[in-house]
Amino acid sequence: MSVIRPLLRTAFLNVRRDRVVLAMVFVLPVMFFSIFATVFGNQRDSTSKIQVAVADLDQSDYSKKIVRALAAEGGLKVRTTEKEDGTGAVLDYQLAEALVKKGDVPVAVVLPKGYGTGGRLFARDESAPKVQLLADVSDPIAPQMVQGLLQKVSFTAAPDILATEGMGMLEKYGGPLTTEQRNSMADWQKQLATQGSGASEVVSNVGPAIEIVNVMQPGYGNVGIVSFYAAGIGVMFLLFSASGAGGALLDEEESGTLGRLVGSRAGMGGVLIGKWLFITLLGLLQLTVMFTWGMLVFNLPLLDHLPGFFVMSIVTSAAAAAFGLVLATISRSRAQLSGISTIVILAMSAVGGSMFPRFMMSEGMQKMGLVTFNAWALDGYIKVFWRNLPLIDLWPQVTVLVLLCGAFLFTARLAARRWETL
Amino acid sequence: MATDASATPLRVEDARKSYGKVAALAGVSFDVRPGELVGLLGPNGAGKTTAIRAIAGRVNLDAGHVHLFGRTLTPRDPRPEIGVVPQELAVYPKLTARENLEVFGELYGVSGAALKTRVGWALEWSDLKDRANEPTVRFSGGMKRRLNIACSLLHSPRIVLLDEPTVGVDPQSRERIYEMLSALQASGVSVVLTTHHLEEAESRCQRILIIDHGRIVASGTLDELVRSTLGNQRSVHLVIDAPWPSGAAAPAGARIEGDGRALHADLPDLGGSLTKLIDAIGLAGRRVIDVKLTGSTLHEVFIALTGRELRE
Numbered sequence: 001m002s003v004i005r006p007l008l009r010t011a012f013l014n015v016r017r018d019r020v021v022l023a024m025v026f027v028l029p030v031m032f033f034s035i036f037a038t039v040f041g042n043q044r045d046s047t048s049k050i051q052v053a054v055a056d057l058d059q060s061d062y063s064k065k066i067v068r069a070l071a072a073e074g075g076l077k078v079r080t081t082e083k084e085d086g087t088g089a090v091l092d093y094q095l096a097e098a099l100v101k102k103g104d105v106p107v108a109v110v111l112p113k114g115y116g117t118g119g120r121l122f123a124r125d126e127s128a129p130k131v132q133l134l135a136d137v138s139d140p141i142a143p144q145m146v147q148g149l150l151q152k153v154s155f156t157a158a159p160d161i162l163a164t165e166g167m168g169m170l171e172k173y174g175g176p177l178t179t180e181q182r183n184s185m186a187d188w189q190k191q192l193a194t195q196g197s198g199a200s201e202v203v204s205n206v207g208p209a210i211e212i213v214n215v216m217q218p219g220y221g222n223v224g225i226v227s228f229y230a231a232g233i234g235v236m237f238l239l240f241s242a243s244g245a246g247g248a249l250l251d252e253e254e255s256g257t258l259g260r261l262v263g264s265r266a267g268m269g270g271v272l273i274g275k276w277l278f279i280t281l282l283g284l285l286q287l288t289v290m291f292t293w294g295m296l297v298f299n300l301p302l303l304d305h306l307p308g309f310f311v312m313s314i315v316t317s318a319a320a321a322a323f324g325l326v327l328a329t330i331s332r333s334r335a336q337l338s339g340i341s342t343i344v345i346l347a348m349s350a351v352g353g354s355m356f357p358r359f360m361m362s363e364g365m366q367k368m369g370l371v372t373f374n375a376w377a378l379d380g381y382i383k384v385f386w387r388n389l390p391l392i393d394l395w396p397q398v399t400v401l402v403l404l405c406g407a408f409l410f411t412a413r414l415a416a417r418r419w420e421t422l
Numbered sequence: 423m424a425t426d427a428s429a430t431p432l433r434v435e436d437a438r439k440s441y442g443k444v445a446a447l448a449g450v451s452f453d454v455r456p457g458e459l460v461g462l463l464g465p466n467g468a469g470k471t472t473a474i475r476a477i478a479g480r481v482n483l484d485a486g487h488v489h490l491f492g493r494t495l496t497p498r499d500p501r502p503e504i505g506v507v508p509q510e511l512a513v514y515p516k517l518t519a520r521e522n523l524e525v526f527g528e529l530y531g532v533s534g535a536a537l538k539t540r541v542g543w544a545l546e547w548s549d550l551k552d553r554a555n556e557p558t559v560r561f562s563g564g565m566k567r568r569l570n571i572a573c574s575l576l577h578s579p580r581i582v583l584l585d586e587p588t589v590g591v592d593p594q595s596r597e598r599i600y601e602m603l604s605a606l607q608a609s610g611v612s613v614v615l616t617t618h619h620l621e622e623a624e625s626r627c628q629r630i631l632i633i634d635h636g637r638i639v640a641s642g643t644l645d646e647l648v649r650s651t652l653g654n655q656r657s658v659h660l661v662i663d664a665p666w667p668s669g670a671a672a673p674a675g676a677r678i679e680g681d682g683r684a685l686h687a688d689l690p691d692l693g694g695s696l697t698k699l700i701d702a703i704g705l706a707g708r709r710v711i712d713v714k715l716t717g718s719t720l721h722e723v724f725i726a727l728t729g730r731e732l733r734e
Contacts, residue, residue, distance in 0.1 A: 256510025260573070263478060263506055264529035420480075 020339030028343050035350045038365060049077040050142045053099045053108035055091040056080065060116025062161055069153035070109070076149065079105070093132075097215050100134045103387055106142035106359065108134040109150060130209040136216050136386070139359050143212055150210060216386055230294040231381035232354040235316060235374050236345065237290075238283045242324025243341035245279045249328045250337060253419055268420045272412060276321050283317030300385070307391055308384030315401040316377040322408030323373060329415035348372040376400045429492030431456055431503070431581050431612045437476055437486035439636075446472040448636035449486070454581065459603065459613045461627030463620070463720075465728060469636040470616040471509070474583050477614075478506045490581075502531070505579030509586045511566045512573070515559035519550050519569050522558060527576035537576070544572040547602060564595025571602065582606060584615040588622065600626050624720040634728045644720055651723045656692045660685045661712040662703060673702035 015021050054070060056063050071078040082088030082095055084104075089095060096108035112129030131150065135143035155162060167185055171177060177185070249271075252258035261271045291309060294300035302309060327344065331337035349355055351365065352374025358366050369375040380397035383389045432454040439447040446469050454460050464470045475481040477488055479497050488495045490503055513522045523541045527533075532540055545551040548568040558566060571587060587603075588596040600622070603613055617623055623630055624644055632640045632647070640647055665682030672678050676687035676699060685703070689695040692715075700710055716722065 254510075256508040256512035257514065259480065259508055259510075260506070260512045260526065261529065263480065263501075264526070265500065265531055266529055 020336055020343075023343055024339055028346065031347060032350060035347075035365075038362065049075055050107070050145055051077045051079070051105040052142075052146055053091055053096045053105045054078055054080050055093055055096040055108060055110045057092065057113050058111050058115040062116035063111045066111060066150075066153055069156065070149065073149050073153070075145065097134050100136050100215050101387055102389070103136065103383070106136045106139040107146045109146065110134060130211045133210060133212045134215045135212050139357065141360070147210055147212065216388070226294060226298040226300050227385035228357060228378070228382065230291055230298075230300060231378050231385070232349075232374075234287050234290040235320070235377045235381075236349040236354040238286060238317060238320045239323065239345045239348070239373070240341065241286055242279050242283060242320040243327045243337065243345065244324075245282060246275065246321075246324035246326075246328030247331075247334055247337045249275065249325070249416075249419075250331060250334050254333075258419055262420055268416050269413065272325060272409070272416060276318075276325060276409065279321035279324055280314075280317045283320050284313050287313045287317065305384050305388075308389075308394065309381075311391060311394060311398065312377065312380040312384055315398050315405070316380070319373060319377075319401045319405040319408065322405045322412065325412035326408045326415065329412045348374050351375075353378050373401070373404055376404075430454070430489070431491055432477065432614070433489040434473070434477065435487045435489065437473065437488070438484045439472055439476065439481055440484055445636045447476065447483070447486075450633065450636065450638055451486075452631050452638055452641060454612045454614055456612055457607055457610045459607050459615070459626060459628050461623035461630045462614060462616045462633060463623055463630060463724065464616075464633035468633045468728075470633055471585055472636075473633065474506070474585050474614070474616065477583055478504060502577060503580045505574035505577065505582045507571050507574045507582065507584040507587055509589065511570050513558050513566060513569055516557055518555050518557055519545065519561070520554040522569060522573055523576060526573040530577035532576050540576045540578070544576060547575075547605065548572040549598065562595075564591045564598065567591050567595065567599060568602065571599065575606070579611070581612045581614070584613065586616055586618065588617065588619060596622070620720045620724060630720065632724060632727055639727050640723070644723075647720065647723045651726050653690075654692060655688060655690050657716045658687050658689055658692075658696060658699070659714040659716070660687075660699070660703070660710050662708040663711050664708055666708065667706055670706055673699050673706075675699075676702075 015025070052070065054067050056067050067078070067080065070076055079086070079091075081090055082099075091099075091108070093110055096110060099105050100108050110132040112131065114129050115131065133143050133147055133150075167177070249258065252261065258271070262268050264270075266274065291300060291302050291313075295302040324341075327341050328337055331340055351369045352358075352372030353361075353369055354374045358369050358375060358378075361369065376397045380394050380401070383394055383397070387393075430453050434450055434452050437447045437450040438445070448469075450469065450473055452460075462470050462473065472481055476483055479495065479499065479501055482497045490501060493499070495501065514525070517525065520541060523544050524537060527537045527540055545554050548571065550565060550569060550572070553561065553565065558569060561569065567587065567590075571582075571584065574582065582603075584603075588599055591599070596619075603615075603626075607613055615627075629641065629643060630647060631638050640651060642650065660676075662683055662685065666672065666678045666685070668682075672685065673687070675689070675695070676685045678684070679686055685699075687695075687699055689699070703710055
């Protein structure tokens with residue numbers, strides 16, 4: 001015991017006086033727990049509603065009831081026009097598809113012409129037009145949720161029609177009803193038509209025929225998730241690489257090499273620019289390797305998106321390199337850099353969407369994520385690989401990342417003054 | 423901003439620098455002449471490294487000036503005439519000796535054929551030609567030190583500042599480093615070095631500057647320092663063939679020590695006083711069998727001036 005006591009005391013004092021270790025031990029786990037609990041535990045009321053565009057091509061009583069019922073669902077935010085505020089053209093197939101492709105909504109419901117006539121629920125006619133869900137399948141939740149709610153409202157939105165179809169099926173397979181039975185049913189149908197409620201138990205072979213249409217990357221399967229993770233993981237490790245490479249400054253400072261470099265004609269400005277260029281090129285190579293692997297193994301359509309990939313990878317690598325230099329120049333030692341970068345990068349990656357998609361987060365957290373570098377980079381990659389948007393549409397992400405890069409470089413230059421002159 | 427080649431290579435004038443309440447330099451002035459090897463000595467924290475850094479432009483002086491070949495420098499002015507050798511082994515361990523030399527040569531503005539020539543010269547000069555293509559991580563401490571110096575000379579500086587160039591190396595490597603510096607001196611390069619090795623400064627430096635508490639407390643050749651600090655006074659220890667006769671008084675100014683066979687005296691004038699002392703011993707029937715003089719070394723000068731050992 002006499003030996004254990006001083007050992008415990010030493011260890012305790014060392015930990016207590018090391019703020020980075022304290023943060024790693026106590027702050028980081030609590031922070032991560034909170035982020036994951038908020039995202040997956042659905043703890044907040046502000047969890048975002050799923051935005052749905054509905055193109056009612058049928059314009060029948062039944063289809064209108066379906067639209068109204070969808071709009072009444074608490075988990076959905078339905079729009080039937082081009083603009084979110086209800087203005088603009090009424091949605092048709094093309095407009096609805098465009099909204100999904102641009103990322104304004106993750107899913108659009110297209111109610112086809114002829115949808116209001118019979119055979120919707122119990123006797124599917126395979127040749128009849130189907131309800132189409134135009135889905136951005138990079139969001140695996142929204143289409144499934146909308147599909148389920150559509151099934152539900154198909155039964156609950158128009159109970160009178162449901163009863164009519166039921167009677168038709170009964171007469172078809174059980175023989176014709178008597179006049180009295182028919183009159184009684186007609187009275188009940190009138191009541192149902194005014195109610196518009198009542199749960200129905202859905203079985204697998206009943207309900208509206210729904211077809212999910214992948215409008216983003218037809219023919220590439222579920223490449224959305226692959227591209228998301230390639231970008232998400234790529235950006236996170238890019239930040240780690242950048243901070244590690246930036247740490248060479250600390251090694252050079254310790255060995256005296258930095259003093260020699262600063263004393264040369266390069267000066268501190270030249271040294272930082274040289275490091276930044278190198279780390280940028282290293283990051284570009286790292287992302288290229290990552291996406292090439294994604295193309296070879298997971299069918300990521302890299303070759304179809306080379307210009308967008310390079311634009312995003314160059315600005316992302318440049319900003320990450322500058323961020324790595326900031327972390328290195330504000331740190332006093334390699335150990336401190338390692339601790340700080342682990343905390344900052346993991347936190348940024350969690351909030352910024354590198355670990356799980358931001359659409360899974362509440363609206364508040366999604367907005368908070370925009371202060372991180374990761375969110376902008378990921379949004380850009382998704383625009384390239386998923387939405388197939390032209391290069392010009394990358395301007396918000398490119399602008400923000402370039403500005404961040406400039407701000408990071410400026411900060412690093414200021415912080416590096418402590419190595420320049422004493 | 424023109425350089426006057428005939429002007430004093432380096433002149434530091436009333437340089438002052440404080441960190442908080444601590445004055446690292448409290449009015450340092452000295453100059454360095456062409457082809458001179460000057461040793462800057464002082465205890466830890468005396469201001470040696472700050473002085474070197476101020477000359478190299480790595481320290482913003484609070485007051486005072488640094489003049490380089492007649493030019494008065496601001497901290498941001500380039501100093502192509504200066505080569506700075508840091509105390510740390512400032513080379514890249516994963517690069518070979520040749521690669522290190524090429525990198526630093528380019529950074530200091532040497533390129534093309536000139537770079538190739540200078541790298542070849544540096545490898546020859548530092549005796550690393552046979553190991554030129556090995557990563558320096560495999561080098562001994564002495565080899566790394568030599569490369570460290572060579573990396574600062576690729577741009578042919580006319581003044582070389584070395585901060586503790588022989589720290590942590592064995593005597594043979596130290597000897598080799600001083601041979602290298604002598605060769606530089608012979609080519610007209612002025613060398614300023616800080617060192618903890620008093621005997622090295624004593625034997626190698628033409629002029630010695632002793633700095634303490636941010637001030638130059640003495641400067642000159644060893645003889646000048648001894649004369650100005652200790653005057654002609656010397657301490658002498660004598661061993662005689664038999665114990666001093668009991669009851670007999672010790673010779674004037676001397677005291678008997680130990681078993682009576684040792685005498686100690688502080689002599690104000692070595693020439694006359696030592697002869698008189700030896701004569702007095704002879705008159706007492708004793709014969710001197712050993713003489714040891716102290717008080718003429720740089721160490722004694724240093725202690726007398728700073729009141730502390732060099733490593734304190």
